[in-house]
Amino acid sequence: MKPTIWFLPSVFVFFAVAIISSLADDLSVLLKLKTSLVNRSVGGSGLDDWDPSASHCNFTGVTCDQGYRVIALNLTRVPLFGSLSAEIASLDHLASLVLAEDNLTGKIPPEISNLTSLRCLNLSNNNLSGRFPPGFGRLSELEVLDVYNNNLTGPLPVELGVLRRLRLLHLGGNYFNGSIPMEYSNILSLEYLALTGDSLSGRIPPELGRLQNLQQLYLGYYNTFQGGIPQEFGNLSRLVRLDMGECNLSGEIPTSLGRLKSLDTLFLQFNNLSGLIPPELSGMTSLKSLDLSNNHLTGGIPESFSALQQLTLFNLFRNQLFGSVPALVAELPALEVLQLWENNFTGELPEDLGKNGRLVLLDLTTNRLTGLIPTGLCTGGRLQKLILLDNFFFGPIPESLGDCKSLTRVRLARNYLNGSIPAGFLSLPNVDMVELSDNYITGSLPSEISPSTNLGWLILSRNGLSGSIPAGIGNLIGLHTLLLDGNRLTGSIPPEITGMKQLSVLNLSHNELSGDIPSSIVLCKSLGTIDLSENNLSGGLPIDLPNLSILNNLNVSHNLLSGQIPSEMNRMSLTLLDLSFNNFSGELPTGGELDFFNQSSFAANPHLCSPRLAACIPIATDAPTGSKQLLSPQKLRLAIGFLVFLVIAVALWLGRACWIRRCRHSQEWKLTPFHRLDFTCRDVLECLKEDMVIGKGGAGTVYRGTMPCGTEVAIKKLPGMGKNNRNDHGFSAEIRTLGRIRHRNIVRLLGCCSNAETNLLVYEYMPNGSLGDFLHGKKGEHLRWEMRYKIAVEAARGLCYLHHDCSPLIVHRDVKSNNILLDSDFEAHVADFGLAKFLRDTGASECMSSVAGSYGYIAPEYAYTLRVDEKSDVYSFGVVLLELITGRKPVGEFGEGVDIVRWVGKMVSSSVEPATVVASLVDSRLSDYPLESVKHMFNVAMRCVEEESSKRPTMREVVHMLNGPASLLII
Known part of the structure; x- marks a missing residue:
């Protein structure tokens, strides 16, 4: 019995020593982790309460079991990404670790693998760098591993394949490269796998189809895989979400995906998929969101899709689909978003489309659809966007749309619509854009127009509208673009038009308007474009017209205008001026901007006098014959020879001196x-x-x-x-x-x-260098959103001063992030180290002999016409704003020939909701930001990078918008 008596205390001592040793190991690992991870803004540790004299189980972000072993480590500022079950969520019940306004940087130490009881490790939304440390295969208890949104590099860690308990694995939002390890197919307990936003390549392992417990799989965005979607993915019977958008997939969509009965989201957009849409996909009876847009798919919409009774989002735009839009689409009871634009669909739309009462967005732009617009599109009162541009629709606009108060945007241009504008159409409370141009709409404009601050675009060009412009149009106080050109409007321009204080583009050309140009038009201080050409207007130009300081384009040609041209017009910064075919008289003012326009701008004004016009050149008819030849040829040759000799002698003497x-x-x-x-x-x-x-x-x-x-x-x-x-x-x-x-x-x-x-x-x-170097370099993560917004406002103020308040005015011509310098307090200062590229002192627009500036920032009109003005700077500044939002360089990250403006435009055009696209564009290093503020700057940026310079705001307006409340513009 004695050996047994001695054995029991020995076993007890052995286990006690082992437990104490393990606890000591856990503490040493945490202290090592503290030295490796620092708060990036202050340069010190961000784990201030990790004190070696205290119990490690009380450290912020640390959870222990009853034996004081560390089982969860949560060092993220954002709650666990995509929890799948109550059990996984229970591992992350900790409050998120908030380190002032910043997160952690540094490297993950290999000693972390000594936390052998660890079940949950969440290091997401930090700025950790370096390669994934070895040794994670020892963490056999690990169930959750989340390192999303860091700067980790190198290949994906293969040894994770031995973690049999792992349920959530999120390695996305980093810079991992190489291929997906086939060993991940051995983690049979995996429920969530996300590898999005890395730099992965190679083929997607078909062995991943063995993960029978997988519920969510994310592989897209920035990865560039070779080949297509593995057929084996049809075996993932519990899969709920499959997102493989924008990752270079090719080949056909596997028919086996139709076996995924639990799938509610399938995103395969922005790939190179080809072939027909498999009818077998109708087997995904739980599907709610289907996006196959931006591929090379052909054929039509399968009739079997009538089985997708839960479908709410249906995106097939930018493919090569053809045939009719089948009636089954109108019969989908839950359908909210239908986008089929840029295909080859023909025939008529289903008559019952929208009668499910759920339709929110319908975009069928650029197809060959015909017939009538269905009358029930706004059944249920939820329709917000109706976009049917570039089709062959005919007949009247449904009267029911005049009562659709949910509408925010209506674009029906370039069809064959006729009839009149529905009553109430221009008074809808939420509409921000009405575009009906290039149709056959007749009748008059509605006489009663309710006050609106939302309507920004009213585009009715090239129709058959008649009658006068109603005085009520002045109630559209939020309008910034009014295009009524190419109609048969009569009467005078109503003075109430000055109620539109935000109006920047006014085009009433090619009508039958008469009377004077209202002198009160100068109260519209935001006007950048005025086109009143091809009318019957009389009287003179308003004497105060030069007070429109931001006016760029003025066209009043082919009218009956008379009188003198205001002399102060020579101080206007115009890029287009056409006063031709009128009855102007007197002397044409000279100097400033007017000297840049050729005779065609003033042609057919027989009484207009100027040294540059033939009418001002006196013609001598009775000069004596001898005066026409003062010197004989012999004398002339001698004089020229002597002069040449004298010039050469003087030049030699001056050269030596x-x-x-x-x-x-x-x-x-x-x-x-x-x-x-x-x-x-x-x-x-x-x-x-x-x-x-x-x-x-x-x-x-x-x-x-x-x-x-x-x-x-x-x-x-x-x-x-x-x-x-x-x-x-x-x-x-x-x-x-x-x-x-x-x-x-x-x-x-x-x-x-x-x-x-x-x-x-x-x-x-400037101690902090340029914004470009700071934003796109290793220090970029330091720039929090509030700092970025402040820099944008300060840089805008500097450019505004150059454009509007400096004497003489200056056009920068090389606005870019590298020419915005940051002082010790991160205050922005506009610089121009490319000084030789300045314009002349006058600050006037000029036609240059070659393009100067930096690729990615150059405005379209500058690149195409070599004509530059302050709106070229506005475009470049808009690119800088997009840099601040996305954290991306203007070029080099979006493929050959694609810059940031085209890339963002493509994202916007393919987005369902503005908030969705803005959130997807935000710099991944910004883990905490006010979305409304980002959306506001994004709206300003998109206005700045308008392709037509006349549609861009001035820098004074940009400063006002950035300092003011959220813009009324909707993306």
Whole structure:
């Protein structure tokens, strides 16, 4: 009995020692983790209460079992992504760890694999980097592993395939590369697998079809797989959601997917899938959302889809589908969104479409559909967007749409619709856009128009509308685009039009309007385009028309206008001016913008006088014959020969004198100060060392220097006006102009050191460099949303000053994130280190000989016509706003020939809801942001990057919009 008596205490001591050792190991791992992960904004540990003198089970984010072993570690700022069951959720019952306004950076230490009792590890929504550490195969108890939205690199960890208890695995939103390990098919307990947003390639392992417990599978976005969808995925019988959008899939859609009876979401959009839509997909009887858009699918909609009775979202746009839209689509009882645009559908729409009372969005743009628009589209009063552009619909617009108060957008342009505009159509309370152009609509505009702040676009161009423009149109106080051109409107322009204070585009051309141009039109201060051409207008131009400071396009040609052209028009910044075919008289004002327009802008005004017009050139009819030839040919040749000899002799003498002077003075430096300076050119020259270079570009090199007084400066070295430069191209004038600029958000030019060979521009130094380097570099995660918004507002103020308040006005021509510099407080300052690209001092628009600027920021009209004005800067600034929102560079991330504007436009056009697309575009490094604020900046950005310059706001308007409440624009 003695051996047994001695054995029991020994076993007890052994287990006690093992438990104490394990607890000590857990504590040491957590302390190691603390040293590896830091709060990125303050540079110290973000785990302040992880004190070695305290119990590790009380550490923030740590959960222990009854034996004090760590079973859950939650270091995310966001609750667990996509919990699948009460059991998994119970592992994540902790409050999310909030580290001030920032999250964690650093590397995951390999020692974390010593937490052998760990069941839940959530490190998502941080900024962890490096490769996934080895040793995770030891965590045999692990059920949840979530590292979503970090900066992890390298291949996916293969050893995770041995974790038999793992139910949730989220490795998306990182930079993992290589292929999906086949070993993941061994995790038979897996219920949730997400690998979206990485950089994976190779083929998708068909062995994943063995994961019988899988409920959610996400593989799309930024991954570029080879091949297609494995047939074996049809074996995932418990699958609820399958998202493989935008990951380069090819081939046909497997018919085996029809066996997924539990599937409610199938997203395969933005791929290269081809072939027919399999009728077998009708077997997915639980399906609610089906998106097969942006592929190369052919054929029609299978009749068997009538079995999809729970379908709410049905997207097939941008394919090569044809045939009719079958009646079964109208019979789907839950259908809310139907988007079939950019296909080849023909025939008539089902008469009962919309009568299910659930329809919210219908977009059938660019097909060959014909027949009448169904009358029951707004049954149930939920229809918000009706978009039927570019089809062959005929007949009247259903009167029922005039009572559809849920409508926010109606676009029926380029069809064959006739009849009149339904009563109440322009008074719908929520509508923001009505586009009925290029149809055969007749009748008059509704006489009663209710006040509206929502309606922004009213586009009725090229129809057969008649009668007068009603005075009630002034009630549309939110309208910014009014296009009534190409109709048969009569009467005068109502003075009430000035009630539309936000109006920026007014086109009433090609009508039969008469009377004067209302002088009160100048109260519409936001007008950028006025086109009143091809009417019967009389009287003169409003004397205060030059007060429309942001007017870009003015066309009043082919009217009966008379009188003198206001002399103040020479100070307007116009890019288009047409006063031709009128009865203007008197002398044409000269100077400023007017000198840029050729004679065609003033043609057919017989009484208009100008040195540039034939009518102003006196013609001598009685000059003596001898006066026509003052010199004989012999005398003329002698005079020319003597003159040539004299010019050559003087040139040789001057050349020798200049060479001597240049040799003597080429090294003499001159300092031109623009502020009070405590340094000399010698101090500046001492900073021109290779180890002081902070940037190089096509125009020169930038050095960082410290003056003897302690002032830090940035020095831009540019070629001088020596023998390699024929003249300074206005350089000296531009230097003086910039030196006079005094604005908080424009980088200060302190002075200029120059000699015959070199110019050194001395600027105030910006410690945080450029916005582009900061945003797209390793420090980009530091820029929280509030900081980004502040930078946008400050940069806009700087450009607004250049465009509207600086004297003379300046067009930047190279607005980009790299030319927005950040000081020590992250305050934005607009800079121009490409100084040689400035426009002339007048700030007027100009037709350039070549495109200057940076690829991805150049406005379309600048690239195509070489004509540039301040709206070109607005476009470039809109690109900067998109950079701030998405965290992406303007080019290089979206495929060949695609820039950020086209990429975003494609996303917007394919989105169901604006909030959805904005949320999908936001920089993944922004883990916490106010969505409404992001949407507001996005709306401003999209207005700035309008393809037509006249539709863009001015920088003054941009500042106002960014500082004001959320925009009324709807994406």
